Structure formats: structure tokens, C-alpha cells
Amino acid sequence: MPRLTDRYASLGVSWIDTMPLRKGELLERGVDVIDLGAGDADLLPPRAAVERLKEAAEIPALGRYGFGMGYRPFREAAARFMEERFGERFDPITETIPLIGSKEGLSLLAMAYLSREDVAIIPEPGFVSYIGGARLSEGTPHFVPLRPEKDFLLDVTEIPSEVAERARLIYLNYPNNPTAATAPISYLEEVVAWCREHDVLLAYDNAYSELAFDGYEPPSIFHVEGAREIAMEFHTLSKTYNMTGWRLGWANGKAEFIEVLAKVKTFVDMGQFMPVQAAGAAAIETRHDFIPGNVEVFRTRRDAAVEAWREAGFLVDLPKATMYVWIRLPEGVDDIDFTLRLMDEAGVIVIPGQGLGPSCAGYFRIALTTGTDRIVEGAQRAAAVLAAMQAEAAAPAATP
Numbered sequence: 001m002p003r004l005t006d007r008y009a010s011l012g013v014s015w016i017d018t019m020p021l022r023k024g025e026l027l028e029r030g031v032d033v034i035d036l037g038a039g040d041a042d043l044l045p046p047r048a049a050v051e052r053l054k055e056a057a058e059i060p061a062l063g064r065y066g067f068g069m070g071y072r073p074f075r076e077a078a079a080r081f082m083e084e085r086f087g088e089r090f091d092p093i094t095e096t097i098p099l100i101g102s103k104e105g106l107s108l109l110a111m112a113y114l115s116r117e118d119v120a121i122i123p124e125p126g127f128v129s130y131i132g133g134a135r136l137s138e139g140t141p142h143f144v145p146l147r148p149e150k151d152f153l154l155d156v157t158e159i160p161s162e163v164a165e166r167a168r169l170i171y172l173n174y175p176n177n178p179t180a181a182t183a184p185i186s187y188l189e190e191v192v193a194w195c196r197e198h199d200v201l202l203a204y205d206n207a208y209s210e211l212a213f214d215g216y217e218p219p220s221i222f223h224v225e226g227a228r229e230i231a232m233e234f235h236t237l238s239k240t241y242n243m244t245g246w247r248l249g250w251a252n253g254k255a256e257f258i259e260v261l262a263k264v265k266t267f268v269d270m271g272q273f274m275p276v277q278a279a280g281a282a283a284i285e286t287r288h289d290f291i292p293g294n295v296e297v298f299r300t301r302r303d304a305a306v307e308a309w310r311e312a313g314f315l316v317d318l319p320k321a322t323m324y325v326w327i328r329l330p331e332g333v334d335d336i337d338f339t340l341r342l343m344d345e346a347g348v349i350v351i352p353g354q355g356l357g358p359s360c361a362g363y364f365r366i367a368l369t370t371g372t373d374r375i376v377e378g379a380q381r382a383a384a385v386l387a388a389m390q391a392e393a394a395a396p397a398a399t400p
Contacts, residue, residue, distance in 0.1 A: 010135045019349055026347055034378040036366040037349040039177065039323055043242040043297065045283060046290045052282035056275035066271030068262045070098040074277035077284040078235070078250040085209075085287075086220040094255040097262055100272045102236040102249035105261060106171070106203055107133035108268060109232070112260045113168045113201055114139030121163075121170035123154045125178055125356030127205065130171040142167070145359035152181035152326075156194040164198045173205035175218050178356060178365040179326045180319030182216065188224050195230040201257070202231040207249075210240040210291050212321040213299045222252075232257050239323060240291065241283045248272055248280045298323055304372040305379070312383035323368045333389055335364050341389065346381035 019037045026033050056062050062071070069075075075092040082088050082096075090096050099105040110133030114120055120134035124143040134141040142163050146152040154172060172191060174183035195202045204221035212218050221231045232253035238244040251261065265271075283290075302318075305325050309316050315328035329335055339352035351367075353360030368375065 007136050007138060011132060019351075022343060023349060026343065026349075031347040034348045034374050034381070035370065036368075036375065036378055037351055039239065039367045039369060040244045041239075041242050041298075041323065041367075041369045042371070043294065045241050045243045045246070046286040048286050049241065049243065049246075049279040049283040053275050053279035056278035059275075062274040062278065064274075066098075066274045066277065068097070068266055068271060069093075070271045071274045071277035071281070074098055074248075074281040075250075077281040078252075081235075081284050081287070082220070082252055086222065088220055088222045088252075090252045091255070095252055095258055097251050097258050097265075098272060098277055099234070099236075099249040099251060100269060101238065101247040102205065102207055102234040102251070103127070103129045104247075104265075104269075105234055105249065105251045106130065106205060107136070108264045109201075109203055109261055110134050110137040110139060110169060112264050117166060118168045119163055119166040121154075121156075121159060121167055121200070123171065123173065123176075124358075125353070125360050126171060127173060127177060130203075134169075139168070140166070143357065143359075145357070146176070146179055146181070147359075148328075152176060152179040153183060153187055154191070156191055159194075164194075164200075167198060167200045169201050169203060170195060171203050171205065172221075173207070175208040175212065175321035177208065177322060178324050178351065180317075180322045180324050182212075182218065182320050185219055185223060188219065188221060188227075192221070192224045192227045192230065196226060200230065202227070204231055204233045206233050207236045207239055208322045209235065210287070211295060211298060211323055213295065213302065214320060216320045218321060228254050232261075237280050237283055240287075240294075242294065243280075243283065246276055246279070248276055298368050301368040301372050301375060305366065305368060305375045308376040308379035309366070309382070312379040313386055314379075314382070325366050325368065327364055327366060329362050329364065330386070330390070331362075332393060333362075333386065335360075335362055338385065338389065339364055342382055342385045345388075346385050348378045348381050350382075 075096045079090050079092040079096050107129040114137040116138045118139045119142050120139050122130045122141045124145050144154050209218045221227050221233050232251050234251045236249035306316050335352040336354050342348045351365040353363035
């Protein structure tokens with residue numbers, strides 16, 4: 001058996017990626033499963049995207065290699081989105097790059113900027129591709145815990161000077177998965193200033209920029225003066241348009257950064273299927289009509305979830321954005337134990353905090369990816385599991 005690399009061994013296990021197997025086992029047992037795990041909504045994409053995919057798939061030229069250029073109208077649609085939504089202009093050819101989902105770009109970026117001994121600053125909890133990119137490029141992840149007392153903002157002042165000297169890349173994600181935290185411009189200004197001081201590239205994961213509630217509008221990192229000198233911003237159609245399986249996103253940044261990522265991609269893939277890019281362009285063009293109604297669905301689910309899980313005995317804040325609710329367990333209840341029992345005894349799948357990082361103990365995440373009735377029922381089942389665990393903990397130890 002050939003020996004595996006140290007890079008592979010360092011990856012560990014992604015809790016979220018184990019969920020489909022666990023879910024399959026429950027279904028085989030005949031369990032009525034309520035899946036609140038992965039951020040994979042049960043909603044339809046824009047009809048225009050589906051129709052455009054059908055049309056484009058009939059065009060022979062669009063079935064050939066897309067290469068790095070891909071489908072030019074998708075680049076143009078992405079650039080228009082950035083200008084119309086954020087007031088930021090990017091050249092569709094030199095400052096925009098199509099991605100096979102933003103996850104691809106976020107991880108491949110590390111391969112260009114990290115060598116051995118170099119450091120990537122990674123939030124904990126954080127998306128698995130941040131860790132994967134750093135470890136597969138043989139860089140060193142430096143985890144910075146996201147703490148409730150700091151509003152789950154990555155505090156760059158906690159980064160030791162010797163780590164900052166070796167840092168080449170920092171990942172930031174607001175609105176945040178899994179905590180649903182949001183970042184004020186004043187905070188983003190501090191991070192950009194730190195990156196400029198230490199010559200660190202900022203990979204700004206803005207996957208949830210359009211899933212925001214109650215009048216809140218998440219900013220672009222490029223709203224901060226000087227950000228273009230040190231930042232790239234990543235977007236995806238997965239969450240905004242319910243297109244998770246379509247695997248389509250893009251990144252913006254100055255031409256030098258885009259050229260670097262494009263070169264890495266040239267050695268890894270041949271670009272996303274161009275009919276999918278054509279459908280993505282159609283989806284982006286529907287944003288004024290499609291997004292408000294889609295967001296309203298998630299707002300309704302959010303409100304129902306917060307009320308139901310609070311009534312069930314959990315500590316829940318009202319999130320301003322994302323499709324997640326970050327829930328705190330009562331003192332003394334282990335999140336891994338709770339998650340496993342909730343799944344095995346009640347058929348409800350959630351993501352434990354420690355599955356996303358050791359500093360997240362005592363929390364778990366639910367995704368607003370199914371109807372309100374199922375979210376409420378999930379909370380009711382969870383209440384029974386929590387009550388059983390608390391009763392067991394309070395019971396006197398049996399005497400021999």
C-alpha cells in the first residue's frame with residue numbers, strides 16, 4: 001500500500017461531510033429524519049436559470065472546454081452585480097474569475113501564496129476549504145477563535161507578532177458561517193489596515209452577502225479604502241440562488257491577484273461547464289425579482305426557528321444574516337454528546353460546535369434548509385433529548 005503524504009494525514013475529518021452517510025444509515029432504519037445539518041436549502045433556483053441551462057446545453061460550442069476564460073457573459077454578469085450591488089467596478093476579464101463554486105477558489109488560492117513555514121490565519125469555526133487549502137499547500141494554519149464576547153469577530157490583535165511575520169494569507173467570512181455574525185465597516189477597516197501593515201492577502205468570503213434580514217445590507221470588503229491592494233472577494237450562487245449543486249461562483253480583485261488564481265486553476269481544472277455559467281448569468285440577472293422573495297422565505301424560517309428553539313430550552317440570538325442559527329447549549333451539556341443523541345434518538349441532524357473547532361464547545365448550528373413545521377418539530381424533539389440528558393446528569397450516582 002503506497003504511503004500517504006503528511007498533507008493528507010493533516011486534513012482530519014470534516015464533520016459536515018460525514019452527515020450524508022449518517023443520514024443514510026438513519027433512513028435505512030426507517031427513521032423520520034429532520035436534516036438541519038448542511039446549508040443546502042430545499043428551494044428552487046430561478047426559473048430563468050433552469051431554462052437557460054436547457055437552451056445552452058443544446059449549443060455544441062458551449063459543451064467544449066471553457067478553459068479559464070469560461071463563458072464571457074457570466075463574467076460580465078458578475079462584474080455588473082458588483083457594480084450595481086456594491087458600487088465597485090471590476091473589469092470582467094482581468095479582475096473577475098469564474099470558479100467551480102467559491103470553495104474551489106478559496107482553497108486553490110493557498111497553493112499560490114503559501115509555502116512551507118508560511119502561515120494562513122483561519123477563523124475558528126471556519127469553512128473547511130480554508131483549512132484544506134492551507135494544509136494541502138503545506139502551509140501552517142493559525143486558528144483564531146471567534147468568541148461571543150467579541151461578537152464572533154476575528155481579532156487580529158490576538159495574532160502573535162511572530163505569527164504575523166510568517167502570515168501570507170488570512171480568511172475572513174462575514175456574514176459568518178456558522179455563527180451568523182456580521183461585521184461593521186469599522187472592524188473591516190482594522191483588518192485591512194493589519195493586512196496592509198503585514199503584507200498579508202485577505203480572502204474575503206462573502207457567500208452570504210444577499211441573505212440578510214430586517215434591512216441589513218452586508219458590505220463588500222472593497223468598501224474599505226485600500227482593500228483592493230490586499231484583498232480578493234469571493235461570491236457564490238449556491239446560497240443566494242439555491243444552486244448549491246450547480247457549483248458556480250466567482251472572485252474579484254485586482255488583476256495581479258486574479259492572474260495568479262487563474263494560473264493555478266489552469267493546472268487543476270478546465271473550468272466549469274459553460275451551460276452552467278450561462279445559467280448563472282441568467283440567475284444573476286433575476287436578482288431584483290428573485291432575491292427578495294427568497295430572503296423572505298429564510299426570514300420566516302429564522303423567526304420560527306428562534307422562537308421554537310428558545311421555547312425548547314436553548315439559548316438563541318436572532319441572526320441578522322445567513323441561513324443558520326448558532327445555538328448555545330445549557331451549561332454542562334456537551335455538544336458532541338447532544339448532537340449524537342439528537343441524531344440517534346430523535347432523527348434530527350445538526351452540526352456540533354466542536355465539529356467545527358475545539359473552541360466552539362457548547363454550541364451547535366442548525367440550517368434553515370427545510371420548512372418551518374419541520375424546524376419547529378426538530379426543536380420539540382431536541383427539547384426531549386435535552387431534558388433526558390439533564391435528568392440523567394442530575395440523577396444521583398448508582399451505589400454498587
